[in-house]
Amino acid sequence: MFSTASKSLLCCTSAIGPNRALASILTKSSSLISVPQNRDYHEVTGNIICPNVVRGIDHLRDPRLNKGLAFTLEERQALGIHGLLAAKFKTQEEQLDICRISIDRYEDNLNKYLYLVELQDRNEKLFFRLLAENIEKYLPIVYTPTVGLACQRFGLIYRRPRGLFITINDKGHIFNILKNWPEPDVRAIVFTDGERILGLGDLGAYGMGIPVGKLSLYTALAGIKPHQCLPITLDVGTDNQDLLEDPLYIGLRQKRARGKEYDEFIDEFMEACVQRYGQNTLLQFEDFALINAGRLLKKYRNKYCTFNDDIQGTASVAVAGLMAAVRVTKRKLSENIYLFLGAGSAANGIASLTVAAMVAEGLTEQQAQERVYMFDVDGLLSTRREGGVPEHAKAFGKNIEPEKDFEACVAKIKPSCLIGCSTVGGAFTPNVLQQMAKNTERPVIFALSNPTSKAECTAQAAYDNTEGRCIFASGSPFPPVKYNGKEYHTGQGNNSYIFPGIALGVIATATHHIPETMFLTAARTLAHYVSEEDLAIGRIYPSLAELKEVSVNIAIEVAKMAYDEGRERNVLLEYEMVSDLYTQCQEILKNTSKGFSTCLNTLLIYRTVTAGRRVQKLITNRQQAYFTRVTRDIHGNFIFKSNIYVLYLILTSFDLVSSLISFTILSKRFLFYFVEY
Numbered sequence: 001m002f003s004t005a006s007k008s009l010l011c012c013t014s015a016i017g018p019n020r021a022l023a024s025i026l027t028k029s030s031s032l033i034s035v036p037q038n039r040d041y042h043e044v045t046g047n048i049i050c051p052n053v054v055r056g057i058d059h060l061r062d063p064r065l066n067k068g069l070a071f072t073l074e075e076r077q078a079l080g081i082h083g084l085l086a087a088k089f090k091t092q093e094e095q096l097d098i099c100r101i102s103i104d105r106y107e108d109n110l111n112k113y114l115y116l117v118e119l120q121d122r123n124e125k126l127f128f129r130l131l132a133e134n135i136e137k138y139l140p141i142v143y144t145p146t147v148g149l150a151c152q153r154f155g156l157i158y159r160r161p162r163g164l165f166i167t168i169n170d171k172g173h174i175f176n177i178l179k180n181w182p183e184p185d186v187r188a189i190v191f192t193d194g195e196r197i198l199g200l201g202d203l204g205a206y207g208m209g210i211p212v213g214k215l216s217l218y219t220a221l222a223g224i225k226p227h228q229c230l231p232i233t234l235d236v237g238t239d240n241q242d243l244l245e246d247p248l249y250i251g252l253r254q255k256r257a258r259g260k261e262y263d264e265f266i267d268e269f270m271e272a273c274v275q276r277y278g279q280n281t282l283l284q285f286e287d288f289a290l291i292n293a294g295r296l297l298k299k300y301r302n303k304y305c306t307f308n309d310d311i312q313g314t315a316s317v318a319v320a321g322l323m324a325a326v327r328v329t330k331r332k333l334s335e336n337i338y339l340f341l342g343a344g345s346a347a348n349g350i351a352s353l354t355v356a357a358m359v360a361e362g363l364t365e366q367q368a369q370e371r372v373y374m375f376d377v378d379g380l381l382s383t384r385r386e387g388g389v390p391e392h393a394k395a396f397g398k399n400i401e402p403e404k405d406f407e408a409c410v411a412k413i414k415p416s417c418l419i420g421c422s423t424v425g426g427a428f429t430p431n432v433l434q435q436m437a438k439n440t441e442r443p444v445i446f447a448l449s450n451p452t453s454k455a456e457c458t459a460q461a462a463y464d465n466t467e468g469r470c471i472f473a474s475g476s477p478f479p480p481v482k483y484n485g486k487e488y489h490t491g492q493g494n495n496s497y498i499f500p501g502i503a504l505g506v507i508a509t510a511t512h513h514i515p516e517t518m519f520l521t522a523a524r525t526l527a528h529y530v531s532e533e534d535l536a537i538g539r540i541y542p543s544l545a546e547l548k549e550v551s552v553n554i555a556i557e558v559a560k561m562a563y564d565e566g567r568e569r570n571v572l573l574e575y576e577m578v579s580d581l582y583t584q585c586q587e588i589l590k591n592t593s594k595g596f597s598t599c600l601n602t603l604l605i606y607r608t609v610t611a612g613r614r615v616q617k618l619i620t621n622r623q624q625a626y627f628t629r630v631t632r633d634i635h636g637n638f639i640f641k642s643n644i645y646v647l648y649l650i651l652t653s654f655d656l657v658s659s660l661i662s663f664t665i666l667s668k669r670f671l672f673y674f675v676e677y
Ligand SMILES: NC(=O)c1ccc[n+]([C@@H]2O[C@H](COP(=O)([O-])OP(=O)(O)OC[C@H]3O[C@@H](n4cnc5c(N)ncnc54)[C@H](O)[C@@H]3O)[C@@H](O)[C@H]2O)c1
Pocket: 196, 197, 198, 199, 200, 289, 290, 309, 310, 314, 317, 341, 342, 343, 344, 345, 346, 347, 375, 376, 377, 378, 420, 421, 422, 423, 424, 448, 449, 450, 451, 454, 474, 475, 476, 493, 494, 495
């Protein structure tokens, strides 16, 4: 029922049982604590049942528990692992240094990826700390672009299973397969059917690398606990002939299921997830092909807690870039003309959110849509072209002369913003870029297709062909660009600026559905983080090093929105830590305590960007105090002495730098959520 670490906390707080000493040692050493449900208690005494602690070699073999040489002598003896480790005690910091040296020895990025996968399998906390503290360096390894390469070679590198593979042959039994997953407390599921992996196309079951990589970022950037994250591949076959003939291929060797069979399978999957993990489980669609992505989002968005990152996450990050660019171009969003190369999931998502942002500036929806043009594989989206405008992009079709030559379009339409989501590497030719420089003084050029080989142009080409006047961003990272003696560090319109924060905010507030406005809010929050220094070096996104802080702040804004819009009865209080963290924190806890005894509809969101250890300690003490204020009935259910029905507490901590704490009284449930590396 509980993870071992959470059990150790329960032991400690109840202070009973024969394993008390061991529990207390483990609690001190444990950095991943969770008390998810209120069930493992003795039926009569109400005491918390002391768990069987995983001992001996099994403790070392469990990546969640293994700390390498960081186990103290006391722990080694208590756990029966004394002698199984070399004598030297090495702190996590020392082990991190070794990791960095080891990984730097590899020149090939795929080898770096494999090293990180192996580390995650061996010592999870070390892996997440390494990732969280070196996000700029390792994000491009666990995520795009290297993860694309890993997916392509997945058959070769597949070692230890991570996540669930559910095939179309499991139709009718999906719930049973979900039950095979050992973790009962899953909050976020990222799943793909592998049909459009990055810009690489149909990789079938090889697509598993993407949900795995994304969920690593849920933890590393937003502090969502690893065991609450579940990556899933829905293997419905593949239409990639190379894979069907590849002896290494690990998926079903059959053509993709389509139509009714496919739809029923996805319906059953969504329902089974809710049945297994609850209505609030976040279900993130990942890398579905155009024919399914938009329509499935439309079908499920008001029924489940779901979003499609390729559509909505991409939209949010791109619109954030456009918002930041306004500060350079001095043109409002509604004063631009937008031309998209590609009219698929990403383009439609970005275009729709850009329209929403223009409407917020005062245009009508129709006026806003008139400013957006799209060009797909069949040419300009003209209602007069043969075959007309595809259904999914109807809003952006124009009653104008059809045009199949993209360069001609750029000259005719004269966009000020050019956005590439076409999967066609090099499609922004020098002629196209030079035309952009003629169209406007500060052209905005986004080459968003991934991985790097698919980018519509390089950062260097964009600067070279626009006399250095462009504002450039890309989907995959590019090295710094030199132009006219000046060095520019262009930004990466990376979805990981958005999705971890959205996920944390949604999970924290137990939001049932994710409205589009949350993505606009996330975009504004991200844009707000772009400094003048960033803009001066050509970057319209904050540095990746700020990702954790950005994620927490997006989560806060999302949480506020969730309560503002959905639960008006709640009182929202926000505290910003300015100088004296300790005093402020005491104040907050005092207010919170008052809230518990007097008010059932109180939400407190407290944030600190620079939380220190003192704050951490104080909160931890407080949490233990809550335990003493509750009793349990003979069924093990909580009875709150002070008439408090529920306490929902979230604390995430990143290197003790950023924290988000949300207390809210929601339903008859007690949850305790704590993550620390
Ligand atoms: N934040 C990001 O950087 C980010 C996020 C999501 C997607 N992407 C990238 O954007 C790209 C597109 O993703 P998607 O989900 O929209 O894919 P998609 O398959 O839904 O759409 C691709 C579109 O490109 C068009 N296209 C294909 N060949 C073309 C050509 N020769 N000329 C003009 N148009 C052409 C297709 O008609 C289609 O409209 C991918 O490479 C993906 O990795 C980047």
